[in-house]
Amino acid sequence: MGNSSSAPPTPPxxxxxxxxxxxxxxxxxxxxxxxxxxxxxxxACILAKGEEDSECKRLIELHKECLRGEGFDVK
Known part of the structure; x- marks a missing residue:
């Protein structure tokens, strides 16, 4: 059966x-x-609703803005 001492999968x-x-x-x-x-x-939004959902698009842009604030060149 299953091995309870196995390590959890690595997050993506x-x-x-x-x-x-x-x-x-x-x-x-x-x-x-x-x-x-x-x-x-x-x-979470993309998994639940898909990338084309308007709320997800807003969250994608917020994440890009945050990354730009950290100094990354995100388009």
Whole structure:
């Protein structure tokens, strides 16, 4: 049956981080580690409603603004 001592799966955002990624000018963090609040809200919305939903589009823009505030060049 199942092994209860197995490690939980690695969250996707941790697998995306690599040492070769650009660091934020203001925070010194990798882009995958910046703006966790807006990232979480954006991801939850996209999973529930889809990327084209108007509320999700607003959350996507808020996350981009946060990343720009950290010094990333996000289009």
């Amino acid at each position: 955002e941790e697998t995306k981080c690599s040492s070769s990624q650009k660091l934020g000018v203001k925070s010194g963090k990798k882009i995958c580690c910046c703006c966790p609040e807006t990232k979480k809200a954006r991801d």
